[in-house]
Amino acid sequence: MTEVPITPAxxxxxxxxxxxxxxxxxxxxxxxxxxxxxxCPTCEGSGRVIEGVGEG
Structure with a gap:
């Protein structure tokens, strides 16, 4: 099985x-x-996004 790289949305x-x-x-x-x-154009249909966490 070939691993598909995860690309950012x-x-x-x-x-x-x-x-x-x-x-x-x-x-x-x-x-x-x-x-x-x-x-969704923001998450490309996944329903999730990667965000910074921590100090803010």
Whole structure:
């Protein structure tokens, strides 16, 4: 089985597995992955985005 690389979605603040980041619910679709009857353009349909965590 070939491993498919994870590519960032437009709403991601960093690459997956970057230290100091974590998965969050997409603000564009509230985690549903859909906007109307189409995949969310922010998370590309996953319902999640990568965001910075920690001090803020």
């Amino acid at each position: 437009p709403g991601d603040e960093a690459e997956p597995e970057t230290p100091g980041t974590g998965e969050a619910i997409c603000p564009g679709c509230n985690g549903t992955g859909q906007v109307g009857d189409r995949p």
